[in-house]
Amino acid sequence: MMARRADDDDDGIIGIGLGPAVRQRALAEAAAKLAARRQRDALPHRITTHRLTLRAPIRGDVPDLVRLADNRVIAERLARLPSPYTRADGVAFVEIFAQRPDERPYAIVLDERFIGVVGLSFHPGAAPELGYWLGEPYWRRGLMSEAAKAVCDAAFATRRIERIIARALPTNLASQRVLEKLGFTRGERGPSPANGREVVNFALDKPRWG
Numbered sequence: 023m024m025a026r027r028a029d030d031d032d033d034g035i036i037g038i039g040l041g042p043a044v045r046q047r048a049l050a051e052a053a054a055k056l057a058a059r060r061q062r063d064a065l066p067h068r069i070t071t072h073r074l075t076l077r078a079p080i081r082g083d084v085p086d087l088v089r090l091a092d093n094r095v096i097a098e099r100l101a102r103l104p105s106p107y108t109r110a111d112g113v114a115f116v117e118i119f120a121q122r123p124d125e126r127p128y129a130i131v132l133d134e135r136f137i138g139v140v141g142l143s144f145h146p147g148a149a150p151e152l153g154y155w156l157g158e159p160y161w162r163r164g165l166m167s168e169a170a171k172a173v174c175d176a177a178f179a180t181r182r183i184e185r186i187i188a189r190a191l192p193t194n195l196a197s198q199r200v201l202e203k204l205g206f207t208r209g210e211r212g213p214s215p216a217n218g219r220e221v222v223n224f225a226l227d228k229p230r231w232g
């Protein structure tokens with residue numbers, strides 16, 4: 023019979039046969055994942071602004087999604103947009119990506135047409151990250167400032183989110199301007215965790231009154 027080590031512990035679902043330090047780390051990771059999931063689930067499914075509706079992406083968005091997202095000018099500013107952007111990418115976005123427990127993307131709808139995406143990505147143990155793109159015909163009308171502000175306001179209203187982060191390429195002045203208009207603070211430059219490209223880091227803390 024094998025001797026039982028002092029740190030043996032096989033009485034839980036997490037950590038069967040694991041030592042206390044490993045089990046504690048696994049529990050902390052599970053708790054952080056759950057907290058991130060709860061943040062995501064606390065966000066509303068629909069947000070309305072002065073001009074826009076933000077709602078879950080649907081299959082009916084796919085034609086406009088593909089037409090607008092298949093644009094190299096947009097893809098080269100984003101870490102995760104396929105280029106060229108095909109119908110299969112559009113369907114995968116609606117059916118798979120949008121269903122992920124660590125993502126809350128909103129379709130941006132203007133006059134009942136899909137025009138872009140804004141959303142938050144949730145990382146266990148870290149602040150959620152704001153991301154967005156808008157179809158090029160709709161740029162420079164203040165629409166993303168309006169959409170992104172609504173998402174940040176909704177996130178802070180959940181009371182589960184204290185800080186939102188964002189990243190933009192140093193050359194992406196329009197995106198940096200959107201973030202500054204929303205009150206984000208510019209931080210250090212550093213490599214994007216998604217692809218290693220240098221990005222400018224931004225953060226917005228929940229406003230405090232009184």
Ligand SMILES: CC(C)(COP(=O)(O)OP(=O)(O)OC[C@H]1O[C@@H](n2cnc3c(N)ncnc32)[C@H](O)[C@@H]1OP(=O)(O)O)[C@@H](O)C(=O)NCCC(=O)NCCS
Nearest residue numbers: 099154155156161162163164165166167190195196197199
């Ligand atoms: C970034 C993006 C979402 C901005 O959307 P938008 O609806 O045009 O943004 P807004 O009109 O709300 O605000 C843009 C601001 O940037 C300014 N701006 C636009 N182009 C600019 C440029 N080339 N240089 C400097 N400022 C610029 C606008 O004047 C405006 O500021 P203002 O209101 O003070 O005049 C849109 O350009 C886009 O989808 N780009 C490609 C994807 C992308 O970059 N996503 C973000 C990745 S971090």
